Amino acid sequence: MFQNVGEMVILLWRSLLAMPRCWRQREKIFDQFFEIGNASLLMVCILSFFIGGVIALQTGPVLVERGLANAVGGVVGISICKELAPVMMSILIAGRIGSAMAAEIGSMRVYQEIDALRTMNISPIHYLVVPRLVAIAVALPLLVIFAILVGWLGGAFVCSANSRIDISFAAFFTTLRDIVQIKDVVNGVFKSFVFAWVIGVVSCHQGLITIGGPRGIGRSVTKAVVNSIVLIVILDYILTRILLR
Amino acid sequence: MSSPQPNHQGIGVQVRGLRKSFNRHEVLKGVDFEVKPGEIFVLMGPSGSGKSVLLKHVIGLEQPDEGEILLEGKPIQSSNVLDEYRLAMVFQSGALLNSLTVGENVGLYLTEHRLKPPEEIDRIVADTLEVLGLKGTEEKMPSELSGGMKKRVAIARALVIEPQLILYDEPTSELDPLSSVVIAEEIVKLNERIRVTSLVVSHDRDLAFGVAHRIAVINDGTILAIGTPEEIKRCQNPLVRDFLNASFRRADLHSA
Numbered sequence: 001m002f003q004n005v006g007e008m009v010i011l012l013w014r015s016l017l018a019m020p021r022c023w024r025q026r027e028k029i030f031d032q033f034f035e036i037g038n039a040s041l042l043m044v045c046i047l048s049f050f051i052g053g054v055i056a057l058q059t060g061p062v063l064v065e066r067g068l069a070n071a072v073g074g075v076v077g078i079s080i081c082k083e084l085a086p087v088m089m090s091i092l093i094a095g096r097i098g099s100a101m102a103a104e105i106g107s108m109r110v111y112q113e114i115d116a117l118r119t120m121n122i123s124p125i126h127y128l129v130v131p132r133l134v135a136i137a138v139a140l141p142l143l144v145i146f147a148i149l150v151g152w153l154g155g156a157f158v159c160s161a162n163s164r165i166d167i168s169f170a171a172f173f174t175t176l177r178d179i180v181q182i183k184d185v186v187n188g189v190f191k192s193f194v195f196a197w198v199i200g201v202v203s204c205h206q207g208l209i210t211i212g213g214p215r216g217i218g219r220s221v222t223k224a225v226v227n228s229i230v231l232i233v234i235l236d237y238i239l240t241r242i243l244l245r
Numbered sequence: 246m247s248s249p250q251p252n253h254q255g256i257g258v259q260v261r262g263l264r265k266s267f268n269r270h271e272v273l274k275g276v277d278f279e280v281k282p283g284e285i286f287v288l289m290g291p292s293g294s295g296k297s298v299l300l301k302h303v304i305g306l307e308q309p310d311e312g313e314i315l316l317e318g319k320p321i322q323s324s325n326v327l328d329e330y331r332l333a334m335v336f337q338s339g340a341l342l343n344s345l346t347v348g349e350n351v352g353l354y355l356t357e358h359r360l361k362p363p364e365e366i367d368r369i370v371a372d373t374l375e376v377l378g379l380k381g382t383e384e385k386m387p388s389e390l391s392g393g394m395k396k397r398v399a400i401a402r403a404l405v406i407e408p409q410l411i412l413y414d415e416p417t418s419e420l421d422p423l424s425s426v427v428i429a430e431e432i433v434k435l436n437e438r439i440r441v442t443s444l445v446v447s448h449d450r451d452l453a454f455g456v457a458h459r460i461a462v463i464n465d466g467t468i469l470a471i472g473t474p475e476e477i478k479r480c481q482n483p484l485v486r487d488f489l490n491a492s493f494r495r496a497d498l499h500s501a
């Protein structure tokens with residue numbers, strides 16, 4: 001466990017050192033980037049629309065009953081942009097992309113492709129890890145911005161459609177604008193940026209330490225996803241605490 | 246980045262007192278030998294005797310428990326000796342990158358280290374593939390190839406590096422006799438063209454006695470005999486004799 005953490009820190013450090021030369025790997029970065037988008041855009045859309053909707057549904061009637069109708073937009077807006085969008089999307093991406101990273105790198109490890117790279121004096125960190133880290137670190141925050149917008153739309157839609165809440169689209173967004181500030185959005189996007197590194201480093205590390213055949217790959221994939229999610233949730237608390245002031 | 250000196254010479258390899266265990270199972274039990282610069286050195290031995298493990302040590306993929314490996318007198322464990330020389334290894338399984346095409350695999354070293362402009366890389370790749378009887382397979386994926394073709398692509402990938410030390414792990418194990426002859430010829434030609442030091446692991450007796458300057462026989466993690474092909478043929482060690490003379494005779498089965 002502690003050994004893994006240490007190895008991951010070293011992996012992160014060595015990746016950062018290799019970052020300045022990452023432009024040479026731009027094709028791979030673009031490939032990874034579009035793969036992430038392709039694989040997850042639709043799911044992000046559906047997930048965030050329904051999350052926005054359910055938050056509106058849970059909080060709307062309660063607030064409206066107590067005469068706080070003009071707080072609904074703010075509550076839904078804040079909870080989505082500061083918490084739900086970054087965390088849920090990161091978890092989604094950990095499952096969708098982290099698993100793919102661990103599986104790809106893990107199978108390269110098991111089938112000696114990484115050994116072959118090393119004999120050609122090509123660093124696996126430079127060749128495999130850095131493009132994936134850069135791609136996910138750019139893609140996830142963008143996906144989260146997108147998810148925030150779709151989530152708000154979902155909230156607004158439910159507020160206007162549900163007869164117990166009954167707040168119009170325009171009224172929802174006016175109250176949302178009153179309460180949600182640009183720094184709240186930045187706050188959420190920043191968190192997702194950190195989570196992107198967590199997913200990337202954990203998954204690539206699990207891939208690189210894979211041993212023993214196809215079952216080993218399966219184990220690595222599971223560990224990559226589970227460990228990413230656990231770390232995301234813990235870090236989320238810590239980051240929220242720090243960013244709260 | 247490794248320095249692409251033209252007309253470079255092969256480098257010498259020394260293996261001293263090499264020991265390696267995996268989970269308390271001792272695979273290499275003190276291996277000593279030396280490969281001279283420009284030599285073709287063939288390592289023979291039964292399956293499981295530790296040949297592949299030994300090669301991985303020579304190219305720095307495994308760390309020895311004891312002993313050391315020297316390239317041109319410099320230990321590979323220390324410093325950046327591995328960056329200094331051009332090395333190549335042909336893996337027993339081929340170890341092609343499955344996400345790349347055959348052409349990209351073969352050109353990978355040149356592309357990644359930016360040693361040549363793309364058009365020239367394409368040309369070198371096409372030429373090398375043609376030599377190995379794989380003309381026009383550049384766009385195929387490794388998964389579309391037979392085992393023997395993968396092996397030849399792996400050899401092409403190593404040849405393109407123009408290495409100073411090349412390690413072949415069973416280069417002919419999945420090939421038909423005709424392709425084996427082509428590979429043997431390539432091993433010798435490459436050796437003559439750029440004086441590359443070649444360390445070949447094989448249990449193919451024809452290949453070994455055909456190409457080797459010197460042969461070593463390894464069994465159960467120790468070297469039984471080293472010498473020129475003639476010396477090995479005359480070797481009196483019973484294990485070596487059994488290994489070299491083993492042949493399948495129907496009569497033996499029936500009489501047993």
Ligand SMILES: Nc1ncnc2c1ncn2[C@@H]1O[C@H](COP(=O)(O)OP(=O)(O)OP(=O)(O)O)[C@@H](O)[C@H]1O
Nearest residue numbers: 267268272290291292293294295296297298299337
């Ligand atoms: N990474 C490893 N972990 C544990 N044991 C290993 C490992 N690599 C090799 N071994 C063991 O080392 C021994 C020698 O393996 P090696 O692959 O070197 O044999 P070989 O001489 O190349 O045989 P073959 O001719 O069949 O390729 C085997 O018993 C194998 O089980």
Ligand SMILES: [Mg+2]
Nearest residue numbers: 296297337414
């Ligand atoms: Mg072997």
